[in-house]
Amino acid sequence: MSSNRHSVVIVGFGGMGSYHAGLIKETSTLIVVGTYDVLEARRTNSNDAGYKAYQSYEEVLADSSVEIILIATPNDVHKEIAIRALQAGKHVICEKPVALSKVEFQEILAAADQAGRVFMVHQNRRWDEDFLTIKKMYDEETIGSLFQIESRVHGANGIPGDWRHVKAQGGGMLLDWGVHLLDQLLFMIDSKITSVSSSLSFILGNDVDDGFEAILQFENGIKAIVEVGTTNFITLPRWYVKGIEGTGIIEDWSLTGRLVTRNNAGEKIEPKPIRAGVGLTKTMAPPSEGATITEELPQPSELSSSFYDNFAAVIEGTAEPIVKNAEVMRVQNLIEVIFEAAESNQVVKNFDIYDK
């Protein structure tokens, strides 16, 4: 173990736990020294990968050489594992969604506060390049001030056949993918949410949502549509955003996309009516030639450091967390409101935790 790397034990060594191990290997600030999983097979995987497989969680907590617990378990046990880690004097990185309710998360934060330890949620999709490209457009008004932001993630595989389709374990798409898309929006848009409407989809017959759509209205005038689907055999674009001067699209994770803006230098030529279906339309005719400009997407924004390096700096006291717990609480609250809006089929207002 390098003397200047902070030691991490990963609790829950499934898909995400292994993924973290690989990513942490690339950092110069953290090092994985072991794992703990309730399943024998995963303890074998851990040994095979060169990570000590602890035999019990007590053994991890009793090991004073371990500084950080990284929680990559199903969502329903985050709270207990986190609180025990904090009480044992460990710092904690926790997978999203942080908890099944605000109350659970408040208990975790109280434990972190009492122990004087760092607790940070792995809202890693703040670092996604597609999102950071939209963030650049938002911050720099590349296509003018944005007034509509549509963020969609579509798959056709249904919900994975593990705990993610079990309600008691915190399954369902709003908690799984929704937490990412909502976290991105709230990280980008510095404005209070004034209303939310939503609907959940239960096409696959699970007891958890297999998709959802939420419409968020912000005080600054922005309307955001957030949609996740797992029964979409054709995908709509990952991002579709409208600004005062044009429209931007990002098709998929490969960052295929473009901007089309009004050509203010061009001659104003009325578009010619077109036959559309059995009718005639000038309104929906393509703009005249030269009336618009097509451009490439801008370069994505950059965050000040990676998630892991930021975490290391936070426990060293040299940086503020990029993922702040107050922000995570705001998203947790929003998720609860989206469930409420869908279940009651009502527009919900006056709920946002926003204190700027």
Added chain:
Amino acid sequence: MSSNRHSVVIVGFGGMGSYHAGLIKETSTLIVVGTYDVLEARRTNSNDAGYKAYQSYEEVLADSSVEIILIATPNDVHKEIAIRALQAGKHVICEKPVALSKVEFQEILAAADQAGRVFMVHQNRRWDEDFLTIKKMYDEETIGSLFQIESRVHGANGIPGDWRHVKAQGGGMLLDWGVHLLDQLLFMIDSKITSVSSSLSFILGNDVDDGFEAILQFENGIKAIVEVGTTNFITLPRWYVKGIEGTGIIEDWSLTGRLVTRNNAGEKIEPKPIRAGVGLTKTMAPPSEGATITEELPQPSELSSSFYDNFAAVIEGTAEPIVKNAEVMRVQNLIEVIFEAAESNQVVKNFDIYDK
């Protein structure tokens, strides 16, 4: 004038009036014998096109050789022109939206009833091939039972610079394009609407909406999203529909599109996780090879006759109207509810006029 063609005078000889004239020329059931317009220039156009230009509406009504008045004026004067025509014993074809309110439309229907004349609204987009392709998929469950239908029309030209941007004349996109998209859905989906939410867009600074989004929930489980935009420099697909067995898309008026369905004959292979952004996902990975089938769109449904031929048959008493006034009233009511839902930012329930 052919002895077996019914004589039509077009009132309002602008873009739509001229368009009707061209279409009626192709029928063997109707014939345009003249026009009336308040503008001198259009009377000249009419003469140039070989249609008698009546000098006043009174002159049209007094002409006993005229059987049918076709109204293609701004929306705010439909009612007066229609009622006077009916009282003069004429049958009436009226452009959409039929009126500015249910009350106006009720007055027209009372006049038609009293006069024993036919009044029919030109909901011509029931004949659009893109719509009839979706209708085929709906009726025949080509991709399984449909549960989500998204109908969008996007343009980037703003609202045309005529009466269509004036509120008092019945301007705005909900009345202009919304009436088509809503009429199509209600014509296709034989189920009561249980709730509506919506928002209107006022980006262009007009006193009418330059676009809107409405979400309709039907009693049979279908969710429909209807969206019109005039500030969309990149367009989303005209139709995006989800069925139990797959997804269908129609990109635009050219009927470019496809179906992608689950391959039930294929071997069940779990998709491999992909790296998406900075994260890992199996849920949103593309389905495994062979897990889906891509097909062409089906042939569109066919309606029993064209709008004009149907109108002629209705006045001859040999057919039922394809566009029924009760259906038009239901759409008119829905439009008023969509305005109400947007203005109050509430989900509106228990409003649908549906009596089957």
